Amino acid sequence: MERINASSAASGSSSTAMVQREFIVKEVTDNSTNITRPMVIKEYKKIGEGAFGSVFQATLRVYNNNNYDSSQPWLGPFAIKKVPAQTDYKSRELELLRVTDHPNIVKLRYFFNYPNKKDYNKLYQHLVMEALPSTLQAEIKRYRLSETSLPLELIRVYAYQLANGLSYLHSYSIAHRDLKPSNILVDPQDRSLKICDFGSAKKLESNAVSVAYICSRYYRAPELVVGCQIYTTSIDIWGYGCILGEMIVGMPIFQGKDPYDQFREIIKLIGPPSHDFYSRFVTAEAATELYKFKGSKKTRSFEKMFGSVVNAEGVMLLKRILRYEPEKRLTAAEITHDEFFEALEAT
Numbered sequence: 001m002e003r004i005n006a007s008s009a010a011s012g013s014s015s016t017a018m019v020q021r022e023f024i025v026k027e028v029t030d031n032s033t034n035i036t037r038p039m040v041i042k043e044y045k046k047i048g049e050g051a052f053g054s055v056f057q058a059t060l061r062v063y064n065n066n067n068y069d070s071s072q073p074w075l076g077p078f079a080i081k082k083v084p085a086q087t088d089y090k091s092r093e094l095e096l097l098r099v100t101d102h103p104n105i106v107k108l109r110y111f112f113n114y115p116n117k118k119d120y121n122k123l124y125q126h127l128v129m130e131a132l133p134s135t136l137q138a139e140i141k142r143y144r145l146s147e148t149s150l151p152l153e154l155i156r157v158y159a160y161q162l163a164n165g166l167s168y169l170h171s172y173s174i175a176h177r178d179l180k181p182s183n184i185l186v187d188p189q190d191r192s193l194k195i196c197d198f199g200s201a202k203k204l205e206s207n208a209v210s211v212a213y214i215c216s217r218y219y220r221a222p223e224l225v226v227g228c229q230i231y232t233t234s235i236d237i238w239g240y241g242c243i244l245g246e247m248i249v250g251m252p253i254f255q256g257k258d259p260y261d262q263f264r265e266i267i268k269l270i271g272p273p274s275h276d277f278y279s280r281f282v283t284a285e286a287a288t289e290l291y292k293f294k295g296s297k298k299t300r301s302f303e304k305m306f307g308s309v310v311n312a313e314g315v316m317l318l319k320r321i322l323r324y325e326p327e328k329r330l331t332a333a334e335i336t337h338d339e340f341f342e343a344l345e346a347t
């Protein structure tokens, strides 16, 4: 049934990449038709690695009782994300990817469960998604290495699409909860952008408790840093502001050395929070830690940090996003209408 490390060249749309593995899966579900049928999977190189799984480039073909039936075209290339399958509860990532449908959200094409290559007793969930050639993290790094920042026009194009994708998610109360440049796929050729990695995403109910320890440190909203468990989709808006800032300066704008030091970094740019913020969001445990930063002051300015790359509108947009109080941050829909995007060429 399975060939591993086959050295044949990939056919069809996947050019001459080396096939790492080829296998037949009896039950592959097509996400758009809901039809489940056997398919042949050809895996090529690994294109991503995360905390929970890995992502491979792959092509798929319908299996008609004969693996060599060449009348069936190879479909793809796709990106297959493999994570250990949940046995006792439904995978939120799969459930959310199944229902989302937006140009700025990565599209799920097929899904199936299949054992791990190294441990045949362990089932892995395979999410077959449309593949994009790069991430925003790689793009930011590429420009940093050439000692420039992303061109203003490109910042606008990406920032607009990111706000558009978030606006769609938030209209269904879905919080991504792990927004960061490596979870944003881009195609530098056509300048398209899609949000990926729904492994932490959740549909938030109002006033319901959710875990505070989510989201990567540099992109965590202040209310998460201080342990607040009742939060809204505006945690993603904070992350959005951090990413917009990072596109401008070429590196993360708040680089805390530990979870609470993150707060000190935030204070440096936006000053200390109000009493209202403390009384509404800070847990007793966090209050003890934050006491160490009593007297920390604002030492940076938005204008100095971002003004040389973006115009006054860009600086103003960041100021209206990076706010302590979640309800004072712009919403994703408001961001898409911000005057910073007025200069965007119609594409």
Ligand SMILES: Nc1ncnc2c1ncn2[C@@H]1O[C@H](COP(=O)(O)OP(=O)(O)OP(=O)(O)O)[C@@H](O)[C@H]1O
Pocket (backbone or CB within 6 Å): 047, 048, 049, 050, 051, 052, 053, 054, 055, 079, 081, 106, 129, 130, 131, 132, 133, 134, 135, 178, 182, 183, 185, 196, 197, 198, 199
């Ligand atoms: N559809 C895709 N097309 C191209 N590359 C992808 C795609 N999906 C994921 N990747 C690549 O794989 C990497 C890891 O994917 P993803 O973030 O979904 O996995 P993860 O295990 O949740 O990672 P992490 O723990 O870092 O959040 C991405 O940063 C990206 O480089």
